Each structure stands twice: as structure tokens, then as C-alpha cells.
Amino acid sequence: MGSAPCRLLLDAQSYLLLVQTPGAKISRCTRHINGVYTQPFNRRYDCDGQLFRGRNKSILIEVDPYLLQLVRYIHQNPLKAGLVDRLEKYPWSSHRGYLSKAEKWNWLYKDFLLSILSPETSEQLKNYRYFIAKDDVDEDRVGKIIEKKKWPSILGSKGFINLIKERFFLKISDDEIPQSKELAPDVDRIKKIICQSYNINESELLHSRRGVVNEPRNVAIYLTRRLTGDSLKRIADQYQILKYSSVSSIIERMKAMIAADRILGKRIEELYPLIAKSQEQT
Numbered sequence: 001m002g003s004a005p006c007r008l009l010l011d012a013q014s015y016l017l018l019v020q021t022p023g024a025k026i027s028r029c030t031r032h033i034n035g036v037y038t039q040p041f042n043r044r045y046d047c048d049g050q051l052f053r054g055r056n057k058s059i060l061i062e063v064d065p066y067l068l069q070l071v072r073y074i075h076q077n078p079l080k081a082g083l084v085d086r087l088e089k090y091p092w093s094s095h096r097g098y099l100s101k102a103e104k105w106n107w108l109y110k111d112f113l114l115s116i117l118s119p120e121t122s123e124q125l126k127n128y129r130y131f132i133a134k135d136d137v138d139e140d141r142v143g144k145i146i147e148k149k150k151w152p153s154i155l156g157s158k159g160f161i162n163l164i165k166e167r168f169f170l171k172i173s174d175d176e177i178p179q180s181k182e183l184a185p186d187v188d189r190i191k192k193i194i195c196q197s198y199n200i201n202e203s204e205l206l207h208s209r210r211g212v213v214n215e216p217r218n219v220a221i222y223l224t225r226r227l228t229g230d231s232l233k234r235i236a237d238q239y240q241i242l243k244y245s246s247v248s249s250i251i252e253r254m255k256a257m258i259a260a261d262r263i264l265g266k267r268i269e270e271l272y273p274l275i276a277k278s279q280e281q282t
Contacts, residue, residue: 015092016074016146018067030056059145060164062156069142071113072132087132098128165276184228185275187238193275194220206240219268221247222254227275 021029038051061070075098078090087095097105098114117127145155154161165185195202198216205217217239224235225247232244241247258265 016077018061018070018074026056026058057151059151060154060156062154062160066142066155067113068116068131070146072134073143073146075132095132099125187224187228187230190223190227190275191220193271194223197271197274218250218254219271221250223268223271223275225251227272 019026019029034050034052041051042048061067075087075093075095078084078093079087084090087093088099090096094108094110097108098110114121114124114128117131118124142155145152154164156164191202191205194200194205194216200216204214205220208214208217221235221239224230224238225232230238232247235247236242236244239247258268
């Protein structure tokens with residue numbers, strides 16, 4: 001585990017993992033874990049069907065400053081839940097692996113985390129024990145986030161969140177992927193790029209005249225709906241439109257125009273990376 005982001009994953013009924021997956025998908029990993037464990041479990045206890053049910057939740061995490069706090073939160077869970085009176089007694093945790101030098105724990109990559117606690121290997125286990133036993137405000141803050149029913153898709157500094165949005169929003173933007181909407185740029189960013197591209201003032205996005213096509217305004221409304229998934233009523237408020245049904249009409253009209261006009265379609269496609277790029281700059 002290096003300085004690259006990690007992901008915290010909670011299965012709906014079973015376990016909490018902190019993992020780093022530089023080259024694999026979390027969904028494939030969890031399917032494999034659940035399947036491999038479920039098969040022998042069902043054979044042993046004469047059961048059938050899924051052992052782990054429901055969708056898992058996950059957060060993409062900036063390593064600094066959250067990695068250590070999350071490891072502590074995970075390892076302290078059995079103690080806080082009253083399952084054991086000493087963490088070392090809990091068998092279903094990697095805590096004992098951090099304390100052990102036995103070969104059976106070689107699969108657990110702990111060197112990076114221990115090196116954060118001390119560059120001296122002789123001091124690492126002592127510092128780890130002290131850190132896990134410690135309680136502080138940062139740990140409570142992280143714990144409150146994890147214990148909420150709805151998790152944020154990203155946990156980190158503003159710069160880290162903007163970097164992730166810029167790098168991955170366009171790659172996973174999909175109406176069927178809820179996380180893609182959480183990575184979406186806000187309306188102010190969309191308006192800013194539209195105004196720069198059409199060389200207009202923002203006020204021109206808020207007004208229309210009967211019989212006159214206001215292309216920048218229509219494009220902004222269309223992209224707001226497409227990229228953020230905001231409700232028609234919210235978009236109407238954002239662009240000072242009295243009836244949200246008018247927003248629906250504008251969006252449908254834009255879809256038809258994009259399908260019929262390749263130049264317009266290309267112009268709008270060129271706006272997507274500009275909007276995503278602007279997230280890091282604002």
C-alpha cells in the first residue's frame with residue numbers, strides 16, 4: 001500500500017475492508033471473496049443460496065490524513081461493540097496480523113502503514129499499539145462519517161476531491177451509476193465554462209426572448225441536467241425559469257437538435273472535458 005488512494009468498503013451484512021486496488025475492480029474482488037467463502041460455509045452448515053446479501057457501500061479515501069484513523073476505527077470496532085474485552089482476542093480482524101511476524105500473515109501488506117508510525121522498524125509495533133489504543137477527535141469524526149447510512153463517495157481534502165472529479169467523472173458518467181452524479185461538477189462550473197466558450201456574461205444565461213433562440217442558455221440547461229441529474233424544478237430555479245415544464249421542453253428540444261446537427265453535437269461534446277478540467281482550477 002503506497003500513497004495512492006485507498007477504498008473503504010462495507011458489505012451490507014458482514015465485513016468492513018480497507019483496500020487498495022490499483023489494477024482491479026472492487027466489484028470483481030467482492031464477488032470472488034463472497035463466492036469463495038460462501039461455498040465451503042454452505043457445505044459445512046448444510047445451507048444454500050447467498051450468504052452475503054445486499055449491495056456493499058464504499059468510499060474512495062485520500063491516504064493522508066485518513067488512512068491511520070480508518071485502520072484504528074476498523075480495529076477498535078469489536079472492542080466498542082462489546083464483542084471482546086481485548087482487541088487481541090478478536091479472531092476476525094487483521095489487528096493480530098499487524099502484531100504478528102508469523103508467515104501466515106504475509107498476505108497482509110502492513111509495511112507502509114507501520115512506516116508512517118515510525119521509520120525505525122524497532123519502534124513500529126510499539127507505536128502501532130499506542131496508536132490503536134488511543135482515542136481522539138479525528139477518529140471520532142471519521143467514525144461518524146462511516147456510521148451514517150449514506151456515505152460520501154470520496155473522503156479527502158478539497159484538492160483531492162477535485163482531482164478525482166476531473167480524472168474520473170467523464171469515464172464513469174452514467175445515469176445508472178449513482179456515484180457518477182456525486183462526482184459531477186456543480187452548476188456554477190457549468191455556467192462558467194459555457195460563458196467562456198460563448199464569450200458572454202452569466203446574466204445572458206438567465207434570460208430569454210420570445211422567438212429568439214438563446215443557444216448558450218439552452219446548452220447550459222441541457223448540460224446541467226445531463227451532468228448533475230438535478231430535478232427539473234431545481235434547474236428552473238437555477239436559471240430563473242418560472243415553470244419547470246419549460247425546462248423539460250428545452251432539454252427535449254436540445255436532444256433533437258443535437259441528433260440533427262452534428263456541428264452542435266460536436267461543440268457540446270468539446271465542452272465536457274473543459275467542464276471536468278475546470279474543477280481542479282476552481
